[in-house]
Amino acid sequence: MQKLLFILNESPYGSEKSFNGLRLAVNLQEEYGKEIALKIFCFSDSVLAGLAGQDPKDGANIQQIMEILTAQGAEVKLCTTCTKARGIAQLPLAEGVTLGTLDDVSAWTLWADKVINF
Structure with a gap:
């Protein structure tokens, strides 16, 4: 089983980096679901991707993509x-998304066969 860690850094609605990372993660799960284990860690402005209640007028709903990933077994x-730095630590999170620490992403990095950064 291939173990993949995605690390996101960009705002989900600013550039398309986080969106493209999540698209790749969904595609990998859909095409190779039984052959991979997937974890996603969000730093910086990408933490906005894990918030509940997103309602973009146009384009993809990043919250829905996160919930698809967690429903299919990805850890996020x-x-x-x-x-905390963005004042959003107490806001509700998308289903399946949790808060993590540097210890978590460090352990995930050692666990992973590949680390993919967006």
Whole structure:
């Protein structure tokens, strides 16, 4: 089984980096679901991707993409320090998304066969 860690850094609605990372993660799960284990850790402004209640007027709903990933077995964590710095640590999270720490992403990095950064 291939173990993949995605690390996101960009705002989900600013550039398309986080969106493209999540698209790749969904595609990998759909095409190779039984052959991979997937974890996603969000730093910086990408923590906004894990918030509940997103309602973009146009384009993809990143919250829905996160919930698809977690429903299919991916683990998703948002950096606690990053959420606190942005004043959003107490806001509700998308289903299946949790807060994590540098210890979590460090352990996930050692666990992973590949680390993919967006």
